[in-house]
Amino acid sequence: MTDARNGDDFATIHTRPAARKRLARRYRAERRFRFFGAAAIFLSVGFLALLLGSIVLKALPAFTHNFAALEFDLSAPLEASDPATADYDAIVRNALRDRFPEVAGRTLRRELSALLSSAAPVYLARQFQARPAGTGFTVPLSDTADLYLKGLLARSRTIVATGPAKWTTSGERGALETVTAPDLRAIENAFTGQGGQDGQRPSILIEIAGGVLKIGQLDANIPGGVWLARPRETGNAAEPGQWRIRIFDTPQAKRKLSDRQIVWLDRLVANGTVRPALNTIFFTRGASREPEMAGIWGAVVGSALALVVTLALAFPLGVGAAIYMHEFARPGRWSRFVEVNINNLAAVPSIIFGLLGLAVLLNVFGLHRSAPYVGGIVLALMTLPTIIIAARVALGAVPGSIRQAALAVGASPLQTVFHHVLPRAMPAIMTGTIIGMARALGETAPLLMIGMVAFIVDIPGGFADPATVLPVQIFMWADFPEAAFGYRSAAAILVLLVFLLAMNGAALLVRARFERARS
Amino acid sequence: MDISAHPEMPATPAPIPALVAVPPQFMAPERHPTEVASKPKMTVENVNVSYGDTQALFDVSLDIAPHQVTSLIGPSGCGKSTLLRCLNRMNDTIPQCRVSGRITMDGRDIYHRDVDVVELRARVGMVFQKPNPFPKSIYENVAYGPRIHGMTRNRGELDALVETVLRRVGLYDEVHDRLDLAGTALSGGQQQRLCIARAIATRPEILLMDEPCSALDPIATAIIEDLIGQLRETFTIVMVTHSMQQAARISQRTAFFHLGRLVEQGPTGEIFTNPANPRTKDYVTGRTG
Ligand SMILES: Nc1ncnc2c1ncn2[C@@H]1O[C@H](COP(=O)(O)OP(=O)(O)OP(=O)(O)O)[C@@H](O)[C@H]1O
Ligand SMILES: [Mg+2]
Numbered sequence: 001m002t003d004a005r006n007g008d009d010f011a012t013i014h015t016r017p018a019a020r021k022r023l024a025r026r027y028r029a030e031r032r033f034r035f036f037g038a039a040a041i042f043l044s045v046g047f048l049a050l051l052l053g054s055i056v057l058k059a060l061p062a063f064t065h066n067f068a069a070l071e072f073d074l075s076a077p078l079e080a081s082d083p084a085t086a087d088y089d090a091i092v093r094n095a096l097r098d099r100f101p102e103v104a105g106r107t108l109r110r111e112l113s114a115l116l117s118s119a120a121p122v123y124l125a126r127q128f129q130a131r132p133a134g135t136g137f138t139v140p141l142s143d144t145a146d147l148y149l150k151g152l153l154a155r156s157r158t159i160v161a162t163g164p165a166k167w168t169t170s171g172e173r174g175a176l177e178t179v180t181a182p183d184l185r186a187i188e189n190a191f192t193g194q195g196g197q198d199g200q201r202p203s204i205l206i207e208i209a210g211g212v213l214k215i216g217q218l219d220a221n222i223p224g225g226v227w228l229a230r231p232r233e234t235g236n237a238a239e240p241g242q243w244r245i246r247i248f249d250t251p252q253a254k255r256k257l258s259d260r261q262i263v264w265l266d267r268l269v270a271n272g273t274v275r276p277a278l279n280t281i282f283f284t285r286g287a288s289r290e291p292e293m294a295g296i297w298g299a300v301v302g303s304a305l306a307l308v309v310t311l312a313l314a315f316p317l318g319v320g321a322a323i324y325m326h327e328f329a330r331p332g333r334w335s336r337f338v339e340v341n342i343n344n345l346a347a348v349p350s351i352i353f354g355l356l357g358l359a360v361l362l363n364v365f366g367l368h369r370s371a372p373y374v375g376g377i378v379l380a381l382m383t384l385p386t387i388i389i390a391a392r393v394a395l396g397a398v399p400g401s402i403r404q405a406a407l408a409v410g411a412s413p414l415q416t417v418f419h420h421v422l423p424r425a426m427p428a429i430m431t432g433t434i435i436g437m438a439r440a441l442g443e444t445a446p447l448l449m450i451g452m453v454a455f456i457v458d459i460p461g462g463f464a465d466p467a468t469v470l471p472v473q474i475f476m477w478a479d480f481p482e483a484a485f486g487y488r489s490a491a492a493i494l495v496l497l498v499f500l501l502a503m504n505g506a507a508l509l510v511r512a513r514f515e516r517a518r519s
Numbered sequence: 520m521d522i523s524a525h526p527e528m529p530a531t532p533a534p535i536p537a538l539v540a541v542p543p544q545f546m547a548p549e550r551h552p553t554e555v556a557s558k559p560k561m562t563v564e565n566v567n568v569s570y571g572d573t574q575a576l577f578d579v580s581l582d583i584a585p586h587q588v589t590s591l592i593g594p595s596g597c598g599k600s601t602l603l604r605c606l607n608r609m610n611d612t613i614p615q616c617r618v619s620g621r622i623t624m625d626g627r628d629i630y631h632r633d634v635d636v637v638e639l640r641a642r643v644g645m646v647f648q649k650p651n652p653f654p655k656s657i658y659e660n661v662a663y664g665p666r667i668h669g670m671t672r673n674r675g676e677l678d679a680l681v682e683t684v685l686r687r688v689g690l691y692d693e694v695h696d697r698l699d700l701a702g703t704a705l706s707g708g709q710q711q712r713l714c715i716a717r718a719i720a721t722r723p724e725i726l727l728m729d730e731p732c733s734a735l736d737p738i739a740t741a742i743i744e745d746l747i748g749q750l751r752e753t754f755t756i757v758m759v760t761h762s763m764q765q766a767a768r769i770s771q772r773t774a775f776f777h778l779g780r781l782v783e784q785g786p787t788g789e790i791f792t793n794p795a796n797p798r799t800k801d802y803v804t805g806r807t808g
Contacts, residue, residue: 402653408644411637411663
């Protein structure tokens with residue numbers, strides 16, 4: 001350092017080797033930091049994409065449903081004075097039976113009817129009453145039938161036969177004769193693979209000559225069994241490539257769908273009776289025990305009603321409190337105490353607010369259980385600290401010179417706040433509010449406490465009607481055993497995410513709009 | 520503007536019906552300055568100001584003569600702005616600021632608890648050291664004061680008032696085609712003139728100006744100095760300036776501050792040509808900063 005006092009050394013202080021080295025080290029540090037930053041972002045974006053991707057994949061099947069367009073005999077309700085009294089159960093049952101005249105006997109017929117949703121008659125009745133002159137009515141399939149058609153249930157593998165085959169028929173039963181060795185081995189492998197009783201081992205369905213033969217025994221290398229569907233072609237021989245071996249590795253007893261039902265469904269699809277369509281039920285109905293009849297609309301309306309109450313309470317209260325504390329309250333121990341406690345409130349787990357709602361709003365004041373307005377109050381209590389803090393920060397960011405300018409032209413403190421300070425702070429307050437509302441929209445725990453978890457079929461029509469909300473609906477569906485509810489749960493999550501994204505987008509938009517208006 | 524006619528301070532400035540046609544505040548002097556020079560418009564008596572533990576003003580006593588320009592001069596940090604803020608009680612907004620002593624306006628203590636501070640600030644206008652236009656349009660910056668004080672009856676009058684005032688500060692020709700532009704989008708010097716326009720638009724009795732020309736070029740400065748010369752016919756002006764020439768040019772009285780103390784005050788000519796205190800002499804001749 002002694003030579004640093006020398007004038008010559010000052011001239012080279014930033015260019016000598018030591019300085020160069022120091023500079024290089026600084027650049028290395030920066031590159032390292034950038035790399036870690038990019039890696040962190042890459043990792044989090046990757047996880048987010050993974051999460052979103054899995055939700056979307058799981059949700060997509062729920063957005064469509066398979067409907068059956070049958071020929072319904074609607075003469076009875078047409079002639080009846082009150083179409084509501086007609087026996088739609090019978091109309092639907094008969095329409096389906098007409099398609100399968102060969103199906104006889106109570107058990108089989110019940111099996112056939114189970115292809116359609118148990119709510120199909122109600123669904124038909126509603127369509128008919130909406131437009132009695134209409135035609136082309138459709139009814140929804142049951143959830144299991146629908147999942148099978150989407151390839152999500154009872155998966156099978158198919159082996160196209162390499163050799164010819166001859167079939168024989170005697171009554172219900174049939175057999176395959178002169179099957180070549182490779183095909184026989186394929187059947188044998190599947191048949192003896194697991195062993196056990198019929199229904200406990202994989203199902204082997206031979207699709208031959210337009211019929212389906214279910215293999216039940218393998219005597220003397222002749223596979224034989226019951227015709228689930230009679231062959232429609234005449235003769236008794238099939239060429240190589242003309243018949244197929246379809247193997248369901250999951251035994252029939254462990255499936256929600258029997259081999260017969262699968263054969264029937266394939267028929268209905270093949271002749272164009274059953275087609276997938278947009279699942280309007282999902283978007284327009286309330287809760288239901290039948291997955292195919294369950295929708296999110298009831299929960300969406302419940303959420304909207306609750307959020308309206310939340311916003312109407314939390315926004316004016318929160319902004320008012322923030323204005324009072326920031327602009328009017330004399331700073332001191334008392335106001336600091338209040339401020340610290342508001343910050344503490346923001347960190348209180350949301351379920352505590354639910355407990356408060358239960359203990360005070362329901363038990364002391366006796367407000368309605370499961371009602372959106374009670375949920376709204378609870379969510380408002382939960383959101384209030386968030387809004388107060390956001391508003392205080394926003395007010396604090398308004399330069400004092402603006403307040404002084406207003407006061408100096410003779411504006412009262414209230415005019416100063418409402419004419420100059422608040423408009424300037426509004427974009428940030430709105431952003432904070434919308435984010436608080438988005439949090440309220442995604443909240444489940446406090447609403448469970450006040451009974452918004454109830455099973456509510458009807459769409460709520462007002463603030464006091466029992467209702468549930470979207471996240472609670474997701475929570476409930478995720479808990480149901482039916483696989484179809486799992487897909488609906490994912491779909492509801494997607495809908496919730498869309499709402500949240502829309503709200504955050506609105507926050508950005510509000511911000512941009514205000515900022516443009518100001519400059 | 521006969522204040523003595525009102526036993527108490529009026530709630531709002533007396534309405535002037537023909538404000539726009541011939542704005543009275545810009546008309547010829549209502550009274551001859553010498554007539555009223557005897558009675559001070561404001562008096563400052565033994566004022567001490569401290570911000571927390573640091574004292575900014577020590578025992579300042581000063582008379583502010585009506586219809587005159589009083590210059591406050593002195594090195595940076597000597598408390599000129601602090602004194603100015605005492606005169607319209609702007610210091611009330613600084614939490615740790617403590618003011619003691621007595622400040623009167625027309626013989627009435629402005630720190631008395633009966634005094635309405637909002638009304639006081641309407642009567643004692645202020646131009647700040649740093650330009651602080653509202654983050655609103657140019658028009659709104661000027662129109663805001665007259666509007667909240669109900670000084671005009673309709674939009675036409677307000678428009679005319681805004682135009683007159685902007686012309687007075689020499690800003691109208693520059694901005695007449697973009698009155699919707701945000702005041703904050705103007706240049707520093709334009710903002711300063713806009714703030715002066717805003718302050719005079721409400722027709723205060725006393726105008727406090729904290730270095731009103733610090734960001735202005737010589738031409739704009741000349742316009743403002745000219746304006747101040749005219750304004751004193753109706754207003755009383757207290758101005759902080761760092762320009763000795765400016766103080767000498769436009770003020771009738773000058774007060775020199777040093778380290779929070781009022782060193783010397785008197786008629787401007789006397790302060791600049793024959794100061795009693797050697798410190799004043801050094802300062803006005805540029806020998807100390
Ligand atoms: N808000 C405040 N809080 C604390 N101290 C302050 C505050 N405002 C001013 N002071 C102090 O009071 C003293 C006087 O400040 P003041 O602004 O009155 O000086 P000034 O004479 O206007 O200076 P300049 O010519 O630089 O504007 C300074 O020491 C300053 O640090
Ligand atoms: Mg100053």
